[in-house]
Amino acid sequence: MKKHNFYAGPSIxxxxxxxNTAAAVENFAGTGLSLLEVSHRSKEFVAVMDEAQALVKELLEVPAGYEVIFVGGGASMQFCMVPFNLLNKKASYLDTGTWASKAIKEAKLFGEVDVVASSKEANYTYIPKNYTVPEDSDYFHITTNNTIYGTELHNDPDVKVPLVADMSSDIFSRPVDITKYNIIYAGAQKNLAPAGVTIAIVRTDALGHVDRSIPTMLNYKTHIEKGSMFNTPPVLPVYSALQTLKYYKELGGIPAIQKKNIEKASLLYDEIDRNKLFHGTAVPEDRSLMNVCFVMNEEYKDLEAEFASFAASKGMIGIKGHRSVGGFRASLYNAMPVESVKALIDTMKEFEKEH
Structure with missing residues (x-):
């Protein structure tokens, strides 16, 4: 039976x-060595890093004045690395979910944090609107997609201060106006590679303006100056990231990927809205294209466990919702084929007919 991988991360x-990664684990670049044992300073792997950085710039149309780095620590490390490097007096944050609130907590260790708006009171079912970002903020931090709650910012906000974004779960899913941002960061384990590496796109002239000393490993300048090779990089995830970036280019780049993502999400949301057993949890205008969250309608709540088992019997893997929301979550990252989405829809229709 074909398995359909809807895990939220690590994911499909x-x-x-x-x-290609499996082949390199056996024999990397014709060296006769495994990717798992090759030196990160070998010319073969340096070429991998260089090409990966160049492809990020090409696909996202990164302008001059920005550098792409690959670092460890996950997005959680970026929660402190960003304010360490950029927060001099005050930063503003938008609270749209668990990961945004974790970023806020870390930033408060470095200076004043203005939470300009929050949707916590509604269990993060929407993206706040009509907020004001103080113009004396060093930056405004957003989390563009909220994996747990199934909400997403579909455009780059128009504000009068530089943006910083956690794009861990929707990077490469839509075009981005890089010029609005000082830093964009993303853990790899949703739309890029296996867990273990984080990508950051950094505006170089935004650095060097804080009064504090920054530890070497937490200073963006360190990784920029050393080409992401200051310490041993996570070789396998970086190589996998390169393969994904090549694949994205083959698909036609970001506009083509965005078109497919809209198609996949629209199919599933249409079924959720049609099916008498289910309803979506996020407000329609803020629904995520990456993480589709839905629950049983109240009168069918007792069928939740039965549907989970039924879906599993049909090869649907990883659709259990996060405990903060409950119900179900289907993650439709860039690698998710439309055939898997249609298979989930058929499963929902079949279960509806039986009940």
Whole structure:
């Protein structure tokens, strides 16, 4: 039976990425060595890092004045690394979910934090609107997609201060106006590679303006100056990221990927809205294209466990919702084929007919 991987992260990777990474684990770049044992300073791996950085710039149309780095620590490390490097007096944050609130907590260790708006009172079912970002903020931090709650910012906000964004779960899913941002960061384990590496796109002239000393490993300048090679990088995830980036280019780049993502999400949301057993949890205008959250309607609540088992019997893997929301969550990252989405829809229709 075919398995359909809806896990929220670590999550589905393209067959292209998996196949090429597996081959390199056995024999990397014709060296006769495994990717798992090759020196990160070998010319073969330096070429991997250089190409990966160049492809990020090409796909996202990163302008001059920005650098792409690959670092460890996950997005959680970026929660403190960003304010360490950028927060001099005050930063503003938008609270849209668990990961945004964790970023806020870390930033408060470095200076004043203005939470300009929050949707916590509604269990983060919407993206706040009509807020004001103080113009004396060093930056405004957003979390563009909220994996747990299924909400997403579909455009780059128009504010009068530089943006910083956690794009861990929707990077490469839509075009981005990089010029609005000082830093964009993303853990790899949703739309890029296996867990273990984080990508950051950094505006270089935004650095060097804080009064504090910054530890070497937490200073963006360190990783920029050393080409992401200050310490041993996570070789396998970086190589996998390169394969994914090549695959994205083959698909036609970000506009083509965005078109497919809209198609996949629209199909599933249409079924949720049609099916008498289910309803979506996020307000329609803020629904995520990456993480579709839905629950049983109240009168069918007692069927939740039965549907989970039924879906599993049909090969649907990883659709259990996060405990903060309950119900179900189907993650439709870039590597998710439309055929898997249609298979989930057929499963929902079949279960509806039986009940």
């Amino acid at each position: 990777l393209s067959e292209y990425t998996i196949k």
